[in-house]
Amino acid sequence: MSVPPSEISTTPNAFRLEGSSRRYDQIVALAPTTLTIARGERVALVGPSGSGKTTLLSLLNATVTASSGSVEISGADIAQLSPRGLRAVRSQIATIPQHLGLVPNLRVWQNVATGRIGGRGLLGGLRDLFLLPKAALAEIHHLLDRVGIEEKLYARTSQLSGGQQQRVAVARALFQNPQAILADEPVSSVDPARAASLVELLCELAAERGLTLVMSLHNLELARTHFPRLIGLRGGRIQFDQTPAELDAAAFEKLYDLGEKEMLRDG
Ligand SMILES: Nc1ncnc2c1ncn2[C@@H]1O[C@H](COP(=O)(O)OP(=O)(O)O)[C@@H](O)[C@H]1O
Ligand SMILES: [Mg+2]
Numbered sequence: 001m002s003v004p005p006s007e008i009s010t011t012p013n014a015f016r017l018e019g020s021s022r023r024y025d026q027i028v029a030l031a032p033t034t035l036t037i038a039r040g041e042r043v044a045l046v047g048p049s050g051s052g053k054t055t056l057l058s059l060l061n062a063t064v065t066a067s068s069g070s071v072e073i074s075g076a077d078i079a080q081l082s083p084r085g086l087r088a089v090r091s092q093i094a095t096i097p098q099h100l101g102l103v104p105n106l107r108v109w110q111n112v113a114t115g116r117i118g119g120r121g122l123l124g125g126l127r128d129l130f131l132l133p134k135a136a137l138a139e140i141h142h143l144l145d146r147v148g149i150e151e152k153l154y155a156r157t158s159q160l161s162g163g164q165q166q167r168v169a170v171a172r173a174l175f176q177n178p179q180a181i182l183a184d185e186p187v188s189s190v191d192p193a194r195a196a197s198l199v200e201l202l203c204e205l206a207a208e209r210g211l212t213l214v215m216s217l218h219n220l221e222l223a224r225t226h227f228p229r230l231i232g233l234r235g236g237r238i239q240f241d242q243t244p245a246e247l248d249a250a251a252f253e254k255l256y257d258l259g260e261k262e263m264l265r266d267g
Pocket of ligand 2: 055
């Protein structure tokens with residue numbers, strides 16, 4: 001089966017790293033890495049603490065620059081972009097950071113509204129936090145319904161449970177209207193049942209909207225059951241990049257044997 005050339009040129013990769021590395025002084029957080037993630041792909045990053053998962057995600061959302069090599073996002077080499085071009089590329093990527101990054105004193109709808117600040121410019125964005133257009137509020141209401149916390153629209157964010165706050169962070173990511181979602185251990189602080197339901201929700205939403213999803217996960221079983229592609233990192237290097245079916249127990253053991261033992265007990 002051949003793919004017409006027009007298909008190829010109009011569907012650039014979501015992400016492409018070419019020999020990309022990141023150092024912090026003497027520490028190699030990520031060794032030179034070459035990696036392609038296609039549009040709409042779902043990828044789980046697994047590996048012990050300190051293996052470079054967050055660093056890799058930070059290269060993918062261009063919040064950290066590579067110490068060597070290149071990073072392409074949607075076909076654009078980010079080192080070649082103007083500040084404005086870089087802002088535009090970043091606004092296509094929604095990141096759910098490990099500690100969610102919600103403002104506890106704001107109402108739920110206001111935290112969701114911050115998803116668009118980057119693309120709106122700071123002033124317009126801040127104004128929206130207080131005087132949101134009706135259509136945008138309706139959209140937020142709809143998103144909260146989709147993530148299962150519709151009734152929390154006007155609640156103070158600090159009064160929500162951990163699991164509900166994760167859903168606020170998911171709604172905020174969606175409100176950004178991204179092409180990709182990067183989630184950094186989004187379920188590390190909740191019980192296994194809640195963790196599974198949040199991972200399922202993110203996978204469903206990504207499939208529904210054709211979004212690329214890259215998620216770092218502590219829980220190997222969740223990664224294996226929900227992601228068609230698993231990338232294992234250790235010491236800043238990719239140890240494997242496989243489907244769950246290809247991956248055997250030995251690969252996991254090798255990934256973790258010098259890492260933290262509690263990782264294997266987790267979840
Ligand atoms: N801002 C930083 N300054 C110094 N060292 C860092 C920084 N960020 C990460 N590192 C180091 O890089 C390595 C990889 O870290 P990280 O990407 O956070 O791993 P993970 O997310 O898998 O736990 C670790 O040794 C960590 O200490
Ligand atoms: Mg991390």
